Amino acid sequence: MATIWDADEAKSSRSSSRESAYIVPAVARPVTSRSRRRLGPGPAIPFGLQIGPALLVLLWVGGSALGWIDPRILSAPWTVVEAFGRLIEQGRLQDNFVTSATRALLGLSIGLVIGTILAVTAGLSRIGEALIDGPVQIKRAIPTLALIPLLILWFGIGEGMKVTTIALAVIIPIYIHTHNALRGIDSRYVELAETLRMSQKDFIFQVVLPGALPGFLLGLRFAVTLCWVSLVVVEQINATSGLGYMIDLARNYGQTDVILVGLVVYVLLGLVSDGLVRLLERRVLSWRRTLAN
Amino acid sequence: MAPHSSQLKSASRAVHVRNLVRRFATKTILDRVDLDIAEGEFVALLGRSGSGKSTFLKALAGLDHDVQGTGTLETPENLSVVFQDARLLPWRTVIQNVTLGLPGAAGQEAGRKALAEVGLEGREAAWPNQLSGGEQQRVALARSLVRQPSLLLADEPFGALDALTRLKMHYLLRELCARHRPAVLLVTHDVDEAISLADRILVLDEGHLIEDLRIDLPTPRDHGDPRFAKIRTQLLSRLGVETPGRRAA
Ligand SMILES: Nc1ncnc2c1ncn2[C@@H]1O[C@H](COP(=O)(O)OP(=O)(O)OP(=O)(O)O)[C@@H](O)[C@H]1O
Ligand SMILES: [Mg+2]
Numbered sequence: 001m002a003t004i005w006d007a008d009e010a011k012s013s014r015s016s017s018r019e020s021a022y023i024v025p026a027v028a029r030p031v032t033s034r035s036r037r038r039l040g041p042g043p044a045i046p047f048g049l050q051i052g053p054a055l056l057v058l059l060w061v062g063g064s065a066l067g068w069i070d071p072r073i074l075s076a077p078w079t080v081v082e083a084f085g086r087l088i089e090q091g092r093l094q095d096n097f098v099t100s101a102t103r104a105l106l107g108l109s110i111g112l113v114i115g116t117i118l119a120v121t122a123g124l125s126r127i128g129e130a131l132i133d134g135p136v137q138i139k140r141a142i143p144t145l146a147l148i149p150l151l152i153l154w155f156g157i158g159e160g161m162k163v164t165t166i167a168l169a170v171i172i173p174i175y176i177h178t179h180n181a182l183r184g185i186d187s188r189y190v191e192l193a194e195t196l197r198m199s200q201k202d203f204i205f206q207v208v209l210p211g212a213l214p215g216f217l218l219g220l221r222f223a224v225t226l227c228w229v230s231l232v233v234v235e236q237i238n239a240t241s242g243l244g245y246m247i248d249l250a251r252n253y254g255q256t257d258v259i260l261v262g263l264v265v266y267v268l269l270g271l272v273s274d275g276l277v278r279l280l281e282r283r284v285l286s287w288r289r290t291l292a293n
Numbered sequence: 294m295a296p297h298s299s300q301l302k303s304a305s306r307a308v309h310v311r312n313l314v315r316r317f318a319t320k321t322i323l324d325r326v327d328l329d330i331a332e333g334e335f336v337a338l339l340g341r342s343g344s345g346k347s348t349f350l351k352a353l354a355g356l357d358h359d360v361q362g363t364g365t366l367e368t369p370e371n372l373s374v375v376f377q378d379a380r381l382l383p384w385r386t387v388i389q390n391v392t393l394g395l396p397g398a399a400g401q402e403a404g405r406k407a408l409a410e411v412g413l414e415g416r417e418a419a420w421p422n423q424l425s426g427g428e429q430q431r432v433a434l435a436r437s438l439v440r441q442p443s444l445l446l447a448d449e450p451f452g453a454l455d456a457l458t459r460l461k462m463h464y465l466l467r468e469l470c471a472r473h474r475p476a477v478l479l480v481t482h483d484v485d486e487a488i489s490l491a492d493r494i495l496v497l498d499e500g501h502l503i504e505d506l507r508i509d510l511p512t513p514r515d516h517g518d519p520r521f522a523k524i525r526t527q528l529l530s531r532l533g534v535e536t537p538g539r540r541a542a
Contacts, residue, residue: 188380191356195374196440198394206393210384287384287420 075257080264083257092246097265100231100242103159107166108227114167115174115223116216122175123182123212124204136175144169145233157238162231169230173222181215182208214288217281224273228266306367307332307444307476308353313364315348315357322348323362324500332443333474337487339504340497341532346480349497350374350448353478372444373437373475377452379429381421381436388417391436400439407435411465427458431465438469445475449482459483463490467512484528488521489514496531504531 045051057077063069064076071079087093118136121128148165155161185208193203235244243262250258308330315323322345330336340346351357352366354374381390392404408414411431421429430450437445451459467490470477481487487494488508496504506528510520529535 188376188378189382192376192380192382193394194356195354195372196394196436202394206385206389207382210382213384285384287422 072254072256075260079257080260083255084261084264087246087258087261093261093265096241096243096246100235100244101269103162103234103242104166104227104231107163107230108170108223110163111167111170111223111227112174112220115171115219116178118171119175119178119182119216120209123179124208133179136172139168140172140176144172144230148234148237152238162234162239165234166227166230169226170223173226174216174219177219177222178212178216181212184215185211214285217277217285220280221274221277224277225270228270228273232266305332306330307334307369308478309365309367310353311365313349313352313362313366315345315352315360315362317360321500323352325364326497326500326502328495328502330444330476330478332476335470335477335479335490335492337479337481337491337494338497339481339484339487339494339528339532342482344497345500346497347448350446350478350480353444354446369443371440371442372446373440373442375430375433375437375445375447375450377449379421379426379433381429381432383421385421386417387413387419387421387424387432390421390432391439393436395439403439404435407439408432410438410469411435427454427462430454430462434466434469438473441473442475445470445477447477448480450479451486452482459486466490484525484532485516487528488524489516494524494528496528498531504528 060069060074061077064071064074064078069076075083084093118132122132122136123129144165147168148161151161151164155164189207189211193207198206231242232244235242236248239245239248243265247259247262250256250262306329308328310326310328313323313326313328314321326349338346338349348357348360352360352362353368354372355368356374381387382393385393388401388404388408391407392400395401395404405414405417408417411434413428413431413435416424416428421432424432430453433450451462454462463486479487479490488510491508494504494506494508495502496506506524508524510518510524514521
């Protein structure tokens with residue numbers, strides 16, 4: 001096919017093939033997998049991610065059994081298991097867990113809804129952006145936890161203050177990432193929507209929102225983490241129930257086993273919620289998985 | 294601000310352009326261009342890189358909102374654009390991409406038919422990134438066809454495809470155009486592509502259409518035909534490429 005460039009291309013490809021004739025050695029060398037040094041880290045080790053934590057637990061068990069670890073510093077694993085059973089028997093663990101989970105979910109949901117609404121408003125209209133983006137950026141500069149004294153004055157030390165603190169923390173990552181994704185929608189898709197004469201509604205629901213979904217989900221993952229962090233803080237400052245309160249109380253009595261039970265529950269909560277968000281990501285972004293594989 | 298395309302008054306013309314001027318900053322890209330394209334006419338637009346082909350096509354498509362310019366521009370209401378990239382929404386399935394913005398079950402049925410026409414029956418539920426580049430471009434063609442355009446604007450639609458796939462796309466495009474008879478403006482840098490597809494070839498240079506050549510060869514066109522070679526030589530020289538002696542097709 002004669003293109004405008006053909007003449008040049010033909011010339012350059014001819015000369016490069018001549019060059020390579022000089023470079024390739026006359027005797028063919030058998031190609032083995034050793035012929036190149038591997039620069040990447042190599043294939044994955046089976047159960048690789050579990051090795052580190054398992055080693056730590058082993059160290060803990062061994063150290064406690066051999067008496068290297070003072071139980072006042074760190075209770076032995078079996079004491080923690082006992083404490084776990086005791087707390088469940090008394091019903092304290094379940095009660096505190098339900099209280100904490102309710103606060104976290106309520107704060108997360110409220111923050112999610114507000115953060116998303118703000119991001120979509122700011123992302124889709126210039127007026128919305130002018131009104132919303134500045135205040136959110138200012139709020140972002142203030143650590144949420146620094147607002148707690150003010151929130152206590154406004155809402156007292158009851159549930160309202162705790163849920164508000166969590167919601168305020170959650171709003172930020174949701175807003176930032178969703179807004180960013182909305183602003184980053186490829187202008188080529190906007191051009192496409194124009195040539196297809198899509199309605200404003202179709203444009204928003206077919207192009208803009210699905211396009212911003214990956215950003216929203218990224219924000220959601222940060223939000224979930226922040227939600228637990230804020231929960232811990234509000235419960236340790238001013239609370240009469242909840243996991244944080246249980247841990248704080250145990251500190252007063254020097255019960256490291258109860259503290260550890262609380263920490264283990266936090267770990268499980270963190271891992272499970274992150275797993276759930278990732279599952280959600282895989283579900284709604286299934287179109288993306290085909291790229292990764 | 295560029296004037297928006299207005300609806301065509303005359304019935305037998307698909308495109309009517311007079312005194313079209315487009316400039317970026319101080320550089321005039323299109324300098325008082327005139328062009329008429331008849332209904333069902335297949336026109337190819339050639340030109341060096343940077344000569345303003347895409348600028349011209351965007352003006353026709355009404356996509357140049359922020360570009361300075363003046364002129365009369367009449368295009369039909371139902372025009373479709375095929376871009377160099379297939380420009381499918383990755384988060385919509387193939388059939389959803391084809392029927393984007395079309396309402397209801399009728400749109401769905403038309404979409405299915407259009408996909409079958411480009412040979413992608415059965416791939417309705419696939420995601421765009423599960424398709425090859427050529428298949429994606431066929432979906433883009435189906436998306437254009439399903440809207441039954443009276444003007445099809447295409448900006449190097451096959452530029453990203455390999456030579457073999459490109460040839461197959463030529464057959465497909467010719468067949469589809471013969472059936473639906475839209476007027477076509479095909480921007481390309483491939484002289485052979487232009488000669489084998491078009492009824493008429495334009496060359497854009499320095500803001501002017503310096504060539505307007507009617508191609509009367511019978512279709513399908515044989516690249517080895519001496520008349521084909523003659524037209525190619527003529528066009529290449531218009532494009533400022535000296536052809537070294539006799540070239541194999
Ligand atoms: N948005 C823009 N702002 C400023 N200059 C632009 C802009 N778009 C295009 N140009 C300039 O206008 C000229 C014509 O561009 P255009 O994209 O129309 O060329 P083209 O003929 O389509 O080239 P190609 O074959 O490489 O696609 C180029 O010199 C380019 O640099
Ligand atoms: Mg171009």
